[in-house]
Amino acid sequence: MSITDKFLNDIEGHLLLAATREEGRTAAARFSAPLDWLTDAQRCEVERRFEAEYLALARASWQHSAERAGRLRDEYEATYRRLRHRLLAGWLLTCALVLGVLVVGLARSC
Numbered sequence: 001m002s003i004t005d006k007f008l009n010d011i012e013g014h015l016l017l018a019a020t021r022e023e024g025r026t027a028a029a030r031f032s033a034p035l036d037w038l039t040d041a042q043r044c045e046v047e048r049r050f051e052a053e054y055l056a057l058a059r060a061s062w063q064h065s066a067e068r069a070g071r072l073r074d075e076y077e078a079t080y081r082r083l084r085h086r087l088l089a090g091w092l093l094t095c096a097l098v099l100g101v102l103v104v105g106l107a108r109s110c
Contacts, residue, residue: 024054 001009028050032043 020055020058021051024051024058027051027054 025047028047031050032038032046035043035046038046
């Protein structure tokens with residue numbers, strides 16, 4: 001991975017985190033809106049905790065997705081290697097058969 005790719009991945013990660021935090025704040029505000037009996041300090045605390053939990057759940061989901069993507073990548077790479085080996089074996093067998101036919105044909109013509 002090049003430095004540019006790493007830099008772009010870092011920026012993407014920061015933007016994703018910022019967007020998720022904003023989603024958490026919005027969800028927290030929607031959650032606390034009907035709780036009109038809360039004081040301002042209590043509302044802030046509820047929203048802060050809600051946002052923190054929202055972010056923790058998002059991170060857990062991202063980690064699960066990344067782990068699953070890694071497992072899938074490993075499976076696909078293994079399948080690709082097997083297919084590549086089969087193709088190479090088939091190509092070598094075909095070459096050997098063609099060479100054998102040519103050798104037999106030349107031996108008969110001599």
